[in-house]
Amino acid sequence: MEIKWYIGLAVALFCIGVTGVLTRRNAIIVFMCIELMLNAVNLLLVAFSKMHALAAPATADFVTRASEAQVFVFFIMVVAAAEVSVGLAIIVMLYRNTHSVDVNFLNRLKN
């Protein structure tokens, strides 16, 4: 399959994530949309990795390099997990104080 389909899919997923972040008001759903953005990038990285590996002369060095992106994906997963633990803690803390997870609440700070 051509790479453009993968790019299209990943960018579509990413845009769904961005739209969700910008329009949804529930903090948990906003948070899920951010995770969707990160996973779209994971998909794109794996696709590019495969593309580079296929396009290249099969020397050992190049194959290692092309698989670097797949290692990158693991790093993104780990960082995303760390972000989840911090983010959920923040949301729980907010819920304890306000009994709501509505993002609209954030506008109070301006005054």
Added chain:
Amino acid sequence: MNAIITTAVWGVVMMFGGVFFKGKDTPRYAAIAGIILVLIANCLEMNDQVFFSPDLHRMFEFKPFGLLFNAVAFACTLLYFLLNGRDVARVGSNVSEYFALIFFVLCGVSIASSFNTLLTLFLGIEIMSIPLYILTGSDKRNLKSNEAALKYFLMGSFSTGILLLGIAFIYGGNELASFNINDLNLAGRMPAMIGVGMLLVLIALAFKVSAAPFHFWTPDVYDGAPTVFTSFMATIVKAAGFIAFLRLFSKSFGVLHEQWQIFIAIITAATLVIGNLTAVFQQSVKRMLAYSSIAQAGFMLFAIFALNDDAREGLILYSAAYSLATIGLFAILIRLEDYTIEGFNGLGKRSPVLGVTAVIFLLSLTGVPGTAGFMGKFYMLMAALKNGHHTWLVITAVLMAAVSAYYYFRVIQAMFFREAGTLSAEPRDITPGFKLLLIVAAALVIMIGLYPEMLLYWLHS
């Protein structure tokens, strides 16, 4: 390498130390000892003494520039710990953990100043950001702190997503299939995929360093976070963001400087104008300093705009000048309790040492000759002029520096030309040691302003 290892190890020590430390002041002393250790380790590396050098597979590159920035960041953190250690303890009961998180942020700072692949760039920026989300929300019962933490967290992870998409596109467009920032091989032309990736990374980094039009989260977050941590976030972490920005754009995209320079020029002008003009209308000094940090970010963006040796030297000078002055001002502000400008009324008479040092810090932020801030601004503008085009940007910057004088001088006026109201609370906890440290910080600001070579010498030795 030394800095990355010692900060990470000491962060873990502080984290577990929380269980064993008995005295009330022990975490603070441990943190001060730790930051001195980190500073020494970093200075040893500047003299080519590395603890151990594993094969890093070109993931990092330790050059005098990054190491000097580390040294500046650690020295400012040392000053910050000495000035504000007691106030950190006042935020909540988990003192040791707050210090541990600050050490983890410093680990991220030292990665961001020496990364050599897009992977380490991403990790460095995340290690800097994630502990900061926690520190922002550390005042758990305070609604403002909660909101600031959630806002910072959502904005931060959103920009991380954009950064990652940019990195993925840069990787996809790179025929060498490498994440190394030196391997881009652009040679005068920009493939579409790398162009898109570069723009996305530019937007994400502009988010992180709060450059306009991506600055909207900054005032709320800086205002809501506990003031001690605002002081740290607005200075050292922001400067580290700029170092990462400069490093990536000079190494990877430096060849095509002319093609993207105009984007940076627009962002710089917008940041300068928006930051300075909104700062004028603020009544709270804390919020004014938040906007002023946006305005100062505009000047630091000149380094990425000009991208020459003067800009590099200027960025080091600017980070030192800006961090010293802002940390000093925040330290005074925390002791005042009343964050409005009226809170400063008559401070010059009530406590001359605080008043005079605050004046020196404010003058440095304005950029009055003889202070470090002037030298920083001077190097930045000189770099931009040497670069040739876009003189209009330099003119905008000078005009905006004049505007900034208005809101900085308003505080000076309150301190020296207004009588203290009957309700004004006395600044609390002013020990002789605190005064001495403020004098040392003010002296450093003037020393760097008069002899910038003192700092820049280490870049060339």
